[in-house]
Amino acid sequence: MLLLFLILGITWGGIYALVGLGFNTTFWTLRILNFAQGEYLMAAVLLSIGFNRWVHLPWPLAIALALAVTAALGLVLERVAIRPVLQHDPRSHSWVVTTLGAGIVLQNLAVLLFGTSEYPFPKLMEGIVQLLDARVEKQLLAVFAITVVLVLLFDIFVNRTLMGKAIKAVAFDRMAAEAQGINSRGIVALSMILMALLAGIAGLLIAPMVSAHPYMGTLMTVKGFSAAVLGGLGSPVGAIVGGLVVGIAEQLVGGYINPGLKDAIGLIFLFIILIARPQGIFGKKVAERV
Amino acid sequence: MAKAVRRYLPFLLVALALMLLPWLGLNPFYTHLGINLGIYVILAISMDLLVGFSGQTSLGHAAFYALGAYASGLLAVRLGFPVWLSIPCAAVIGAVITGLLGMPLMRVSGFYLAMLTIAFDLLTMTLIDQWPALTGGVNGLYNIPSPTMGNFFVLGARLNHRGYYYVVWVLAALAFIFQRRFVNSFMGRALVAIEGSPLAASAMGINVARYRWTTFVLSGTLAAIAGSLFGHNVGYLNSAAFHGVSNMVLAMALVGGLRYPAGPFIGALIFVLVPQWLNQWGLGDKQGLVYGLILMSSLVLLPKGLASFISKRPQLLRLDPADVPADGVENLERVVSYSHSGDEPPVLRLEKVSIHFGGNVALQDVDLEVRPGETHALIGPNGAGKTTLINIISGIYTPTSGETYFDGERTTGLPPHVLTQRGMVRTFQNLKIFPNLTVLENVMIGAHPTFKHAALASVLPLKALDEEEREAMAAAREVLAFLGLSEHENTIATELPYGTQKMVELARAIVAKPKLLLLDEPAAGLHNEELDRFEEVIRKLQQRGLTILIIEHHLDLVLRLADRVTVLNFGKRIFLGSPDEARADEQVKEVYIGGAAATA
Numbered sequence: 001m002l003l004l005f006l007i008l009g010i011t012w013g014g015i016y017a018l019v020g021l022g023f024n025t026t027f028w029t030l031r032i033l034n035f036a037q038g039e040y041l042m043a044a045v046l047l048s049i050g051f052n053r054w055v056h057l058p059w060p061l062a063i064a065l066a067l068a069v070t071a072a073l074g075l076v077l078e079r080v081a082i083r084p085v086l087q088h089d090p091r092s093h094s095w096v097v098t099t100l101g102a103g104i105v106l107q108n109l110a111v112l113l114f115g116t117s118e119y120p121f122p123k124l125m126e127g128i129v130q131l132l133d134a135r136v137e138k139q140l141l142a143v144f145a146i147t148v149v150l151v152l153l154f155d156i157f158v159n160r161t162l163m164g165k166a167i168k169a170v171a172f173d174r175m176a177a178e179a180q181g182i183n184s185r186g187i188v189a190l191s192m193i194l195m196a197l198l199a200g201i202a203g204l205l206i207a208p209m210v211s212a213h214p215y216m217g218t219l220m221t222v223k224g225f226s227a228a229v230l231g232g233l234g235s236p237v238g239a240i241v242g243g244l245v246v247g248i249a250e251q252l253v254g255g256y257i258n259p260g261l262k263d264a265i266g267l268i269f270l271f272i273i274l275i276a277r278p279q280g281i282f283g284k285k286v287a288e289r290v
Numbered sequence: 291m292a293k294a295v296r297r298y299l300p301f302l303l304v305a306l307a308l309m310l311l312p313w314l315g316l317n318p319f320y321t322h323l324g325i326n327l328g329i330y331v332i333l334a335i336s337m338d339l340l341v342g343f344s345g346q347t348s349l350g351h352a353a354f355y356a357l358g359a360y361a362s363g364l365l366a367v368r369l370g371f372p373v374w375l376s377i378p379c380a381a382v383i384g385a386v387i388t389g390l391l392g393m394p395l396m397r398v399s400g401f402y403l404a405m406l407t408i409a410f411d412l413l414t415m416t417l418i419d420q421w422p423a424l425t426g427g428v429n430g431l432y433n434i435p436s437p438t439m440g441n442f443f444v445l446g447a448r449l450n451h452r453g454y455y456y457v458v459w460v461l462a463a464l465a466f467i468f469q470r471r472f473v474n475s476f477m478g479r480a481l482v483a484i485e486g487s488p489l490a491a492s493a494m495g496i497n498v499a500r501y502r503w504t505t506f507v508l509s510g511t512l513a514a515i516a517g518s519l520f521g522h523n524v525g526y527l528n529s530a531a532f533h534g535v536s537n538m539v540l541a542m543a544l545v546g547g548l549r550y551p552a553g554p555f556i557g558a559l560i561f562v563l564v565p566q567w568l569n570q571w572g573l574g575d576k577q578g579l580v581y582g583l584i585l586m587s588s589l590v591l592l593p594k595g596l597a598s599f600i601s602k603r604p605q606l607l608r609l610d611p612a613d614v615p616a617d618g619v620e621n622l623e624r625v626v627s628y629s630h631s632g633d634e635p636p637v638l639r640l641e642k643v644s645i646h647f648g649g650n651v652a653l654q655d656v657d658l659e660v661r662p663g664e665t666h667a668l669i670g671p672n673g674a675g676k677t678t679l680i681n682i683i684s685g686i687y688t689p690t691s692g693e694t695y696f697d698g699e700r701t702t703g704l705p706p707h708v709l710t711q712r713g714m715v716r717t718f719q720n721l722k723i724f725p726n727l728t729v730l731e732n733v734m735i736g737a738h739p740t741f742k743h744a745a746l747a748s749v750l751p752l753k754a755l756d757e758e759e760r761e762a763m764a765a766a767r768e769v770l771a772f773l774g775l776s777e778h779e780n781t782i783a784t785e786l787p788y789g790t791q792k793m794v795e796l797a798r799a800i801v802a803k804p805k806l807l808l809l810d811e812p813a814a815g816l817h818n819e820e821l822d823r824f825e826e827v828i829r830k831l832q833q834r835g836l837t838i839l840i841i842e843h844h845l846d847l848v849l850r851l852a853d854r855v856t857v858l859n860f861g862k863r864i865f866l867g868s869p870d871e872a873r874a875d876e877q878v879k880e881v882y883i884g885g886a887a888a889t890a
Binding site for chain 2 (some may be wrong): 033080081084085093094096097098100101102103104105106108109111112150209211218219221222223226229260263264266267270271274275278
């Protein structure tokens with residue numbers, strides 16, 4: 001059983017890591033967190049289903065189109081919910097409320113369009129493989145493989161490409177980056193797109209394992225945040241480690257203690273890390289400039 | 291008296307209208323709405339206290355509301371508690387749970403609390419559904435004493451809806467009075483200061499962590515009381531009853547208007563009516579969507595809330611400034627008067643202080659001594675480590691090695707608010723005036739350490755607290771008059787020109803009656819006239835025996851004012867002596883490359 005729990009934990013942890021990375025990208029460029037992140041995850045899934053069911057697009061096309069729309073929704077979010085409050089007062093935390101509101105709007109629009117019933121989602125791979133004493137769904141392994149590839153691509157993008165370096169430059173000092181000719185507004189847009197895509201892909205990966213419905217995102221926001229904070233907000237390695245810790249702990253607690261406690265793990269980790277080490281495992285303590 | 295009538299009349303009229311509502315012969319439905327309104331008012335007050343005053347956002351108030359409802363309901367149903375006991379018990383349970391949940395607030399705030407409360411909300415709802423042995427699970431908890439069931443008894447008397455209406459509104463009125471008294475005091479000012487700048491608040495002697503936590507617990511407790519009233523009203527609970535409540539409570543506080551006395555009433559009224567309107571228009575199923583749109587847009591379209599249209603910004607003062615004259619302006623006796631015998635130990639002493647940031651050595655083995663009554667200047671080129679040193683002295687940074695002593699005691703590593711409480715007060719290089727506070731309120735924050743009462747005492751009608759407030763207000767008004775700022779007393783401080791704001795910051799520091807005043811580039815950005823005024827002010831303070839440590843780039847000014855000078859370069863002390871010696875010193879000249887120092 002232990003092996004199965006570990007495989008499940010690592011796979012789910014990877015999903016939390018993706019959402020956590022999404023938190024990081026907007027935190028770098030705008031110093032904000034998108035409290036509607038889970039709803040972007042949900043939007044990509046339900047839009048795919050919608051395009052497939054009602055527009056009769058084949059799945060690959062439906063998914064591609066859904067991701068494009070989700071990314072566009074990311075840009076809309078910056079324009080309607082983030083830019084206005086930051087322009088009004090750059091220090092304020094009003095974006096907590098406005099992005100949350102945007103998430104509730106998305107959720108309710110989804111309820112209006114899709115109802116509250118649960119939709120099936122096609123698996124990438126059918127079948128089961130035997131790994132030592134564990135019978136593991138191939139789908140699970142596929143999700144894991146894709147997550148690993150995505151995390152690597154993200155790392156290459158941020159650290160090896162010019163655009164990725166521009167994101168880091170804006171994160172470090174927006175004014176200085178602008179003075180170097182970096183189009184910071186473009187970089188902000190890029191970070192919103194990345195956030196939306198990371199959440200959207202995470203949603204598409206888990207959709208076959210859970211059921212797709214308008215409320216599927218809420219818990220993912222919390223768990224992705226727990227992953228990001230546990231590892232250290234702003235640290236990509238931290239998000240991955242944080243995701244894995246939360247994912248594995250969840251499966252172990254759910255498997256050996258009580259399945260009902262599974263969803264409490266994220267909250268418990270969040271609570272403990274905020275008391276013990278608010279900057280997270282890999283985060284650096286930042287001294288406020290005075 | 292007339293003033294008091296004018297001030298309280300609107301509230302008395304509202305109270306009267308509320309008292310009469312059940313007797314107007316209207317459909318009993320309106321009594322029901324009135325009960326809901328009262329419960330929502332308590333919820334909105336609870337959220338306003340948190341968001342409006344301490345600047346923390348809770349996105350999970352439904353959890354505290356539900357906790358109160360279930361605690362009170364379970365005590366009544368399972369243990370047979372009478373309602374006059376179950377409701378207070380629910381409040382206590384709410385306080386204990388928010389107290390525990392709020393523990394991380396000792397370290398962090400802002401969006402962390404927002405996410406923590408969302409998570410707690412989700413967890414609470416899951417527990418309610420998955421613990422049927424306790425809560426009745428998804429089937430719900432039945433038979434809670436309620437006027438609806440006809441089994442709500444208070445001391446043997448059966449209460450109908452009309453009676454319950456009064457129970458709810460008496461508690462809502464108490465919550466309102468509690469909140470207003472709580473914030474119209476040093477507590478309210480301290481909380482709004484924390485919301486504006488936690489760092490500067492802590493530098494003014496405010497225990498940021500404790501106050502944030504206290505406010506969170508009060509907020510959670512009020513929400514739990516509202517919840518218990520809700521549970522006893524409907525008589526039946528399940529988790530579905532709390533769906534969307536968190537968002538609604540937040541929207542109520544924001545739409546009504548944060549910090550305004552009328553805000554929670556307006557917000558609650560709107561959110562009692564919104565569902566009715568939506569049903570009328572056949573949009574009953576779009577309630578969630580409407581709440582989402584309101585949350586998304588209200589801070590953009592209506593950042594001050596609806597109450598801002600009908601009332602002025604309330605002052606966060608316990609007494610009316612008109613009743614507290616600023617006398618003794620010229621001699622300033624009340625605030626600044628120190629006598630030094632000459633053989634006292636140094637006020638401040640640093641021993642071999644070093645600090646590293648990563649591999650970067652910002653300061654190395656710096657010694658510094660400030661004697662009572664002297665003005666000590668700390669100068670050096672950009673990047674010499676002056677501000678870093680001030681940040682170590684004032685407790686914002688802890689040195690990597692070395693010791694600091696203040697007022698004869700070792701103070702290495704003590705937090706800023708403790709040092710301020712002991713008499714070390716600072717100003718900031720980049721202005722840290724509290725937004726959302728008037729000039730008078732800003733300056734009264736300087737007197738925060740003189741308030742010796744506990745946070746909750748501010749709600750009580752204590753003579754001693756009135757006295758403290760009078761003393762602080764008089765001192766603030768005197769200092770403002772001394773600095774020629776009286777005309778700005780009621781202006782929001784951040785709306786003033788830069789130079790005036792710098793003076794306000796200086797006033798705030800003086801009011802604290804510092805044993806040592808730390809000035810970090812106080813003259814930066816001042817124009818000539820303001821510079822002269824500044825010099826005059828400092829001279830008057832020096833004459834009264836104030837001890838000052840000043841960092842300043844206007845070399846001629848600072849060398850005129852200082853008794854002794856320490857020069858830093860690349861994190862090391864390269865000179866200590868009189869201003870004249872500093873002007874003549876070769877090394878100092880070299881550091882300034884024959885620039886400002888040579889011409890001074």
